[in-house]
Amino acid sequence: MAVIARQCPNITVTVVDISEERIAAWNDANLDNLPIYEPGLAEVVAKARDKNLFFSTEVDKAIQEADIIFIAVNTPTKTYGKGKGMAADLTYVEQCARNIAEVAKSDKIVVEKSTLPVRTAEAIQTILKQSPHGAQFEVLSNPEFLAEGTAIEDLFKSDRVLIGGRTTPKGEQAVQALVDIYANWIPREKIVTTNVWSSELSKLVSNAFLAQRISSINSISALCEATGADVEEVATAVGKDSRIGPKFLKASVGFGGSCFQKDILNLVYLCQQYGLDEVADYWKGVIDINDYQKNRFANRIQQALFNTVNGKKISFWGWAFKKDTNDTRESAAIYVADQLLSEGAEIVVYDPKVTLERMHMDLQTLWEYRGETETDIKGKLAKLQSVDSAVAACTKAHALAVIAEWDVFQTQDFETIYTKMEKPAFVFDGRKILDYNQLQSIGFTAYEIGKATED
Numbered sequence: 019m020a021v022i023a024r025q026c027p028n029i030t031v032t033v034v035d036i037s038e039e040r041i042a043a044w045n046d047a048n049l050d051n052l053p054i055y056e057p058g059l060a061e062v063v064a065k066a067r068d069k070n071l072f073f074s075t076e077v078d079k080a081i082q083e084a085d086i087i088f089i090a091v092n093t094p095t096k097t098y099g100k101g102k103g104m105a106a107d108l109t110y111v112e113q114c115a116r117n118i119a120e121v122a123k124s125d126k127i128v129v130e131k132s133t134l135p136v137r138t139a140e141a142i143q144t145i146l147k148q149s150p151h152g153a154q155f156e157v158l159s160n161p162e163f164l165a166e167g168t169a170i171e172d173l174f175k176s177d178r179v180l181i182g183g184r185t186t187p188k189g190e191q192a193v194q195a196l197v198d199i200y201a202n203w204i205p206r207e208k209i210v211t212t213n214v215w216s217s218e219l220s221k222l223v224s225n226a227f228l229a230q231r232i233s234s235i236n237s238i239s240a241l242c243e244a245t246g247a248d249v250e251e252v253a254t255a256v257g258k259d260s261r262i263g264p265k266f267l268k269a270s271v272g273f274g275g276s277c278f279q280k281d282i283l284n285l286v287y288l289c290q291q292y293g294l295d296e297v298a299d300y301w302k303g304v305i306d307i308n309d310y311q312k313n314r315f316a317n318r319i320q321q322a323l324f325n326t327v328n329g330k331k332i333s334f335w336g337w338a339f340k341k342d343t344n345d346t347r348e349s350a351a352i353y354v355a356d357q358l359l360s361e362g363a364e365i366v367v368y369d370p371k372v373t374l375e376r377m378h379m380d381l382q383t384l385w386e387y388r389g390e391t392e393t394d395i396k397g398k399l400a401k402l403q404s405v406d407s408a409v410a411a412c413t414k415a416h417a418l419a420v421i422a423e424w425d426v427f428q429t430q431d432f433e434t435i436y437t438k439m440e441k442p443a444f445v446f447d448g449r450k451i452l453d454y455n456q457l458q459s460i461g462f463t464a465y466e467i468g469k470a471t472e473d
């Protein structure tokens with residue numbers, strides 16, 4: 019929304035949230051306190067805020083004044099009831115739709131921006147029909163394709179903008195209104211218009227295809243380790259085929275983030291609902307390989323450390339699901355830490371943007387979901403600490419595990435780090451960002467994903 023405000027000075031954008039605390043943070047004079055860390059975001063907010071970009075908790079007022087309303091609330095995976103662990107929880111979307119229906123007194127275009135399972139627009143439209151004031155609504159789907167860490171750049175230079183609407187004259191008019199907004203900075207040929215359901219489904223499918231590439235290369239990384247091929251060389255060779263292309267072929271400790279797993283699970287659930295079990299199983303395989311990769315990495319650490327990590331200190335570089343973000347949702351770090359802590363390891367994390375509180379919350383949520391006892395949870399949480407430098411994390415550590423690919427990790431003084439670690443000093447590079455040969459020559463026992471190594 020901040021980018022729309024920045025690119026369209028003649029449009030007033032009001033971002034509303036029921037959380038006073040969150041809105042206060044968005045209005046904070048100190049831009050370091052914005053609730054989200056995203057490169058370039060603070061600059062965009064600084065330029066537009068209080069000119070044509072406003073942050074407020076006055077939800078009803080904003081609904082009444084708006085011509086177009088974007089619903090951009092969270093749609094997490096359900097943790098209860100039917101579809102638990104797979105289907106999207108649409109509680110917040112429904113609450114928004116009901117709120118709009120209740121207070122809107124004039125006609126509006128309602129845009130679903132949250133990633134939603136197919137046919138949600140229809141449900142929103144049904145709720146909106148209940149407006150007591152007789153207002154008319156046109157619901158559009160406008161999924162977001164930005165990636166965290168490069169969100170602002172992605173929004174300025176999108177590969178495409180997708181807008182789905184009804185194929186009625188009113189629907190087409192609404193689609194055009196939204197096209198006109200994006201056309202302020204996106205070339206028309208990149209703005210794709212479709213029917214609502216194609217648009218909703220395209221978002222799930224885009225993420226499924228991207229995640230599938232990562233799981234494909236990660237599956238091959240296991241084969242490379244077993245056979246002596248190097249996954250990076252394989253990825254480069256394969257990616258040179260212009261039909262395949264080089265992007266999203268970087269083997270890793272496993273993909274994370276708020277979208278890939280959630281969207282694939284949604285797709286799987288959707289297929290199951292339509293009785294398409296083979297299709298559901300096919301896509302579920304992408305998640306299975308991702309889980310396998312995270313486990314494999316944790317197992318590799320344990321196996322190299324003479325089959326026990328009990329009482330050993332393991333340093334984690336990175337907790338976020340990738341570099342340049344403080345988002346930790348579904349981060350591989352959570353699952354690798356879970357496995358190692360359960361085996362009695364102590365973990366010390368350095369992440370440039372993630373707080374210890376967040377790390378503990380991530381693990382606590384996972385363990386509570388699994389039904390572990392409060393005492394067990396407390397005991398394990400006490401064994402995960404964080405420090406404020408990459409070197410400090412390694413002091414007296416038996417092993418270093420690189421989980422996220424923050425640039426700052428590449429320029430560390432590894433000679434010094436080596437002297438501070440217990441010997442033999444192990445490095446497990448889950449992101450393939452360190453210089454393997456340099457590490458070996460310093461004396462480390464180094465391991466990287468997708469490359470055969472001698473223990």
Ligand code: UDX
Nearest residue numbers: 162163164165166266267268270273274275277339340
């Ligand atoms: C993704 C999609 O890219 C974006 O289009 C969509 O709108 C939301 O979901 P995001 O989750 O922010 O964006 O990050 P992305 O850069 O796609 O990375 C997702 C995960 O895959 C990260 O954990 C990343 O480290 C991992 N990844 C990515 C790899 O392991 N290898 C790769 O080659 C690329």
